[in-house]
Amino acid sequence: MTGAGYEKASVAGTRTGALTRAADWLTQKSRRGRQVALVRIGVAVSWLVALFCDWPQRESIYGLEGAWTWGMASDALDSAPSLSLLSLSASPGWHLCVYLLAVVASVQLLVGWHTRLACVLFLLGVCSLQNYAQPLEYGADSLVRYTAIYLLASRCGREWSLDARRARRGSAQVGWHGVVVWLAVGALLAVCVLGASAGRLWLVTALVLAWAGQGWAWWARRTPESVQARWLEAAGNAVHNAAVALMLGQVILVYYSAGTAKLAGETWREGTAVYYALRAVGTPFPALTDAICSSQTLVALLTWATLFLQVCFPLALLHPRAKNWMLAATFFEHCGIALLMGLPYFSLAMLSADAIWLPAGPLKRFGTRASSEKVHTDAPSLPSPKASEESTPSGTPLPT
């Protein structure tokens, strides 16, 4: 009896211990900061590549009189409510304005200037264009949109960004220009919420809350040691870490479902699928494609390697070294897809989502080397010792 009671108590003890550890993991600091920063840069670059690819045909894809007309798009957006700035106006130059907004937001996210705001604007641009041209959407678009939503909740601007640079220089306080940008975004949001196609209620609410939260956080953080500021820091960590966990899981889900769906296909099992896939989409290098397709063995090997890679991806993640080999393999797979099938946007989007799984060690070495170079170059212009002092804590240790 007493033994059982003792066991129970110890189980309860370990349970609360596990709970405390979980709570600590969630709130003590923002995890995988460099990986998230890499995802941010990757997603911004891939969406920029997509916009670059669509630029010559922007009129027919996002314009008023393409195959999918403005009227058809607006009806579709009304019947299944989704957010798009494009349906707000049928004037001829409007789609170009939204397109340019998407470009600017992507660049802003890429360089990490007011990163949280950049996330909101980026998501707005992505949703506006993708939801408008619904019939053309494919896997890469979905992945970019998913990742953009997760990034919105993460602190992706704390590494490798202009924000991080500004924080190192000790000028983290948002001045009047931050307030102006904040008000401008509020006005833009108000236009969207009150406009003809406001989108789904929860998305609008999320955007408005993100905006209002920014204002409150700015206000509370003016005194960094206050209870509010510390609570905000812990809550921000928790939100960031939850988003990171979702990003980690999303990658598994994508690979696993893509892999198992292929198992149902006869050509994938028989080892001929790559032959058809290489001829299905674009052929940037026809001679290379023909050379690969002429070898039955090579095609079979590539087909089964793809199948193995995708189905076994979740299993490989259990072992750190196997995971790193798997990530390297996916890197080469996606380089191949980009070059052989004319899908650079798709490959970049997949690779940037994968980046969340990268090991911390090499990224940290790369990060410290980059920042030490930066300190060297910045040193003459910044004689104050405070700046170099502050640059060291930014190299926080990361879990593998």
Add this chain to the structure above:
Amino acid sequence: MAVLLAVVHALMSLGYVAAPASASQATATVTRSWLLPEWHARWRLFAPEPHAGYVEARVRVEGSRGTVTSRWIDLTAQESRTTQGRIFLSHAELNQLPTALPRFRAARDPEQRQRMQRYLSRVLVSRLAGHVPQGRITKVQARVIVPDWTRSPWQPALHGGERMRFVREASQWLEVQAEDQDVKGQS
């Protein structure tokens, strides 16, 4: 709160992926109402079979010689002539032609079906211009041809002789409205 949301979201994502194969209709409804439209996605990239097929189309034209039916025109071959040798392809070049017919056939809701029919005929007509007899296009029909998956592409009979081809799906003759004859911005 954030953790709860994350857990619920992760479960919903799992259910959404599982729904078509094994989970119940109720699961599908719940996960879809949680995830759509922002988390709308299909991850069956190049699966179960990798090839979207060749899209062919023909039209009925009312001209000076009465109503004429054109031959089947291979639009995929025509498209691949413009995309060959290029690495940066737009959304339209990648997806418009291969997905227009499947999306039309998948549309259930009558209003959506009508919209997708208009879209399909606009996609086809804009690509057929210049390849069909002179006159007003009144109807258009599309079909998707797939190769014979069961035979290896390296079998000698396929190299020299005629390639086995199957019609996987075809549309009926679709009415083409006058305003859908002119599609702007198409290359």
